[in-house]
Amino acid sequence: MLKLLKSLADPSRLRLTAVLLRGEFTVQELTRIFNMGQSRISRHLKILTEAGVLTVKCQGTWSYYRVGAGNDFFNAIRPALEHELESLSERAEDLAALAMVLEERRRRSQEFFDRHARQWDDLARTLLPVPEYRMQLLKQVPINSAILEIGIGTGGLLTELAAWSSKVIGVDHSPAMLEEARRRLENGGVRDVELRLGEMTHLPLSDSSVECVVANMVLHHAADPATVLAEIRRVLVSGGFLLLADLARHEREAAREQLADQWLGFEQTELESWLAAAGFADVLCERIEGKAGQAAVLIVKSRK
Ligand SMILES: C[S@@+](CC[C@H](N)C(=O)[O-])C[C@H]1O[C@@H](n2cnc3c(N)ncnc32)[C@H](O)[C@@H]1O
Numbered sequence: 001m002l003k004l005l006k007s008l009a010d011p012s013r014l015r016l017t018a019v020l021l022r023g024e025f026t027v028q029e030l031t032r033i034f035n036m037g038q039s040r041i042s043r044h045l046k047i048l049t050e051a052g053v054l055t056v057k058c059q060g061t062w063s064y065y066r067v068g069a070g071n072d073f074f075n076a077i078r079p080a081l082e083h084e085l086e087s088l089s090e091r092a093e094d095l096a097a098l099a100m101v102l103e104e105r106r107r108r109s110q111e112f113f114d115r116h117a118r119q120w121d122d123l124a125r126t127l128l129p130v131p132e133y134r135m136q137l138l139k140q141v142p143i144n145s146a147i148l149e150i151g152i153g154t155g156g157l158l159t160e161l162a163a164w165s166s167k168v169i170g171v172d173h174s175p176a177m178l179e180e181a182r183r184r185l186e187n188g189g190v191r192d193v194e195l196r197l198g199e200m201t202h203l204p205l206s207d208s209s210v211e212c213v214v215a216n217m218v219l220h221h222a223a224d225p226a227t228v229l230a231e232i233r234r235v236l237v238s239g240g241f242l243l244l245a246d247l248a249r250h251e252r253e254a255a256r257e258q259l260a261d262q263w264l265g266f267e268q269t270e271l272e273s274w275l276a277a278a279g280f281a282d283v284l285c286e287r288i289e290g291k292a293g294q295a296a297v298l299i300v301k302s303r304k
Pocket residue numbers: 106109110113150151152153154155156157158171172173174177198199200201215216217218221222223
C-alpha cells in the first residue's frame with residue numbers, strides 16, 4: 001500500500017495515471033502528450049508499473065501502458081481517485097493532447113485506406129487470413145434484421161449481408177474505400193444498401209437504430225477500441241447483437257506498415273473486458289486457427 005501511495009504522490013505521475021485511465025499509449029505517444037523527455041516519462045512509468053498502478057502490453061516491439069486491474073488496493077481507491085483526477089489543473093490541456101494523439105492514429109489509418117483503395121483487394125488477399133471464417137460470422141447474422149456494417153472496406157462482406165436483409169447500412173471513414181464499395185455493389189446489381197461516410201467512434205446513426213452490428217477486421221484499425229465498442233452499443237436496439245471478427249494476437253510487426261494496423265490482434269480476455277465495460281452481455285468468443293501460417297481469428301457475438 002505504501003509503495004502504491006508513494007508512486008501516486010507526484011504531480012507528473014498523477015497526470016500520467018489520469019491519461020492512462022482513458023486509454024493505452026506508448027512511451028513515444030506519452031512524450032508528445034506531456035511534452036516531456038523520454039527518460040523522464042520512462043522513469044515515472046517504471047515507478048507506477050512496479051507499484052501495480054500500471055501494466056504493460058507488449059505488441060511486437062511496441063509497449064502500450066495502461067492502468068492495470070490486478071492490484072486490489074488500487075481497485076478499491078480507483079473510483080475516488082478517478083473523480084479527483086478530473087480536477088487536476090492541467091486536465092483540460094492533457095485531454096486535448098490525448099485527443100490529438102488519437103486523431104493522429106485515426107488519420108494514419110484513413111490516409112492509408114484512401115491511398116490503397118484500388119489495390120486493397122489484392123493486398124487483403126495476400127496479407128489477411130483466408131476468409132473461410134466469414135461463413136461462421138454470416139451464419140450468426142439474424143435474417144431480415146436492420147444491419148449495420150462498420151469499416152466496410154471494398155464492400156465484399158456487405159454484398160453478402162445484403163442477401164441476409166433488405167435493411168443494410170455500411171459505414172466507412174475512407175471516401176476512396178466507399179467509392180470502391182459503391183462500384184462493387186453496382187456491378188453486383190445489389191440495391192437497397194445504404195453507404196454512409198463516418199467514423200466508427202461517432203457513427204452517423206441515431207441511438208437504438210439497428211438490430212445487428214457487424215465489424216469484420218476493422219477493430220484492429222481503431223485508435224481506441226474500447227470507445228468504438230461503446231459507440232456500437234449506443235446504436236444497437238436493446239437485445240441487438242454485435243458480431244465481431246478480428247485477428248487474434250500475433251507478432252507480425254510488418255502489418256503496421258503494410259496494412260496500417262494499429263493493433264497486432266487482440267487477446268480474447270481484453271475483448272471481453274472492453275465489451276463488459278461497454279455494457280455488453282452474453283459474450284461468446286470462438287477462436288478459429290489460421291491455416292498455412294495465417295493468423296488465427298476471434299469471432300465474438302455479444303448482446304446489448
Ligand atoms: C480491413 S478493411 C475491412 C474489410 C471489410 N469489413 C470486409 O469484411 O471486407 C478496414 C476498413 O475499415 C475502415 N476504417 C478504419 N478505421 C475506421 C474508422 N475509424 N471509422 C470508420 N472506418 C474505418 C477502413 O477505411 C477500411 O475500409
